[in-house]
Amino acid sequence: MTALRLGTRRSRLALTQSGTVADALRALGHEVETVEIVTEGDRSTAALDQIGGTGVFASALRTALREKQIDFAVHSLKDLPTAAESGLTIAAVPVREDVRDVLVARDGLTLGELPRGARVGTGSPRREAQLHALGLGLDVVPVRGNVETRLRLVESGAVDAVVLARAGLLRLGLSDAATEVLDPIQILPAAGQGALAVECRADDADLRSLLLALEDADTRACVRAERAVLRELEAGCIAPVGVLAEVVEGFDAAELSIRAFVGARDGSLELRRSLTGDLGDPEGAGIRLARLLIDDGADVVREVRPAPSHRPSESPSTAQTDTPETLQ
Numbered sequence: 001m002t003a004l005r006l007g008t009r010r011s012r013l014a015l016t017q018s019g020t021v022a023d024a025l026r027a028l029g030h031e032v033e034t035v036e037i038v039t040e041g042d043r044s045t046a047a048l049d050q051i052g053g054t055g056v057f058a059s060a061l062r063t064a065l066r067e068k069q070i071d072f073a074v075h076s077l078k079d080l081p082t083a084a085e086s087g088l089t090i091a092a093v094p095v096r097e098d099v100r101d102v103l104v105a106r107d108g109l110t111l112g113e114l115p116r117g118a119r120v121g122t123g124s125p126r127r128e129a130q131l132h133a134l135g136l137g138l139d140v141v142p143v144r145g146n147v148e149t150r151l152r153l154v155e156s157g158a159v160d161a162v163v164l165a166r167a168g169l170l171r172l173g174l175s176d177a178a179t180e181v182l183d184p185i186q187i188l189p190a191a192g193q194g195a196l197a198v199e200c201r202a203d204d205a206d207l208r209s210l211l212l213a214l215e216d217a218d219t220r221a222c223v224r225a226e227r228a229v230l231r232e233l234e235a236g237c238i239a240p241v242g243v244l245a246e247v248v249e250g251f252d253a254a255e256l257s258i259r260a261f262v263g264a265r266d267g268s269l270e271l272r273r274s275l276t277g278d279l280g281d282p283e284g285a286g287i288r289l290a291r292l293l294i295d296d297g298a299d300v301v302r303e304v305r306p307a308p309s310h311r312p313s314e315s316p317s318t319a320q321t322d323t324p325e326t327l328q
């Protein structure tokens, strides 16, 4: 049997994540070979919104998939755009790692202990908006680079703190660097945070059924709901939107509980909504939540440029941005 070729970005986080997936497949008796692919998101130090925003990390892997240089790819789900990729499919969503953000601050400080005016580094509009919304008088400064680079900014004193995904730190064995785990009530994570997407060509039926062994149904339902919120808001994965879906026990069946935040980067807008929905219809629950937020004024986060003031479902001119999701 020829080895399955697994495409991965070459950052230490990406290599660790794809290594975990490769090991799980090997444990099932499959032969896996990893192929490193350089993406523009790795090459460039420009702010994410200047190098094409959504999807910069995924596009080189997807090209390699289409050109059959690799058989499947592992992505951080939160870095994947919500639009479907024709010819490709998310064959598996493995069980999710911790969804929360953490603070890594100098001198072991927590958010509440940082003085007003403390410099908190993040390149994420979602984190920036929610940090400002906390009303602690923090000075949010833009930073970029991989997890290790951002940790060094705290060590060197360039910033007082950074906010990172706990999942990334855990996967790198660096979770001790965190000085506080941020409760979702303070900072809601990005859609898909902590989850991986295992993607392959849609017509590769044998590989698809093999990869299904990695699937976690609850994680899939949660990320489907979270991404439906983003898609209905037309927000893109770098918008100031936090959203978290969780499977909870309802009266007679498990349900989806979803909470979302939509804000402005400077903290001048802060919208929050939550609801519970049917676990069997994650998109429906996500869309309902997004519509509540839109009624509250969340259309300010729309990514589409010629923005009419009504909803996409009523606007044929934006219909092409509404390609349905591959995550079903």
Ligand SMILES: NCc1[nH]cc(CCC(=O)O)c1CC(=O)O
Residues within 6 Å of the ligand: 076, 077, 078, 079, 147, 163, 164, 165, 166, 167, 168, 192, 193, 194, 195
């Ligand atoms: N945006 C970059 C990115 N993509 C995935 C992770 C961490 C792992 C995850 O959230 O799944 C990170 C780093 C971070 O946000 O701190």
